[in-house]
Amino acid sequence: MEISLLVLLFIPYLIIKYLVTDHDTPAEKDTKRFREGIELVAQQQYEEAFRYFDEQVKKYPKSAVAYAWRGKCNLRDENYFSALYDLAQALSYDNTLAAAYLDKGQAHLALREYQDAFREFDKAVWFYRDNNADALRLRGLARLRMKQLSQSERDLRRAVELGDENARHVLSQAPFYIHDLAKK
Known part of the structure; x- marks a missing residue:
């Protein structure tokens, strides 16, 4: 009887805990965190965006998203080797970033x-x-x-x-x- 009462109370606890817990991946969290820099890229303000993401890479040295966006800025500025480095770093932290593979491929294509x-x-x-x-x-x-x-x-x-x-x-x-x- 006591065990069934415990199980009965434990189930609502698990449901509430699941609903309250944040389910974002690290990449999704970083994308939200770096919204300001991403908007700079969208507005084609690449120099400001590069500075922003350069600072973010220093603050968050294991952020795949920060490296990927800094790589995108380097690619846009035709700094292909720097772009390759940043994108390789990004993919070493999160190998599921499809856009990073796309940008890395563009850098290789530009280098023939x-x-x-x-x-x-x-x-x-x-x-x-x-x-x-x-x-x-x-x-x-x-x-x-x-x-x-x-x-x-x-x-x-x-x-x-x-x-x-x-x-x-x-x-x-x-x-x-x-x-x-x-x-x-």
């Missing part, structure tokens, strides 16, 4: 490191569950540079299905598209 770019874009496509047109287009471009034409075409066509007009333009200029026209 196509195999490395492809690998990062491939991870981004996976984390976005094959539903991000930018990731698909960029993976397609990396594949195009590596002369993987049929795979590139598949990625670009999927990006077009998702509404990416840039991918449609690339398809109109790409060699495999020209071969398709010659066959018809």
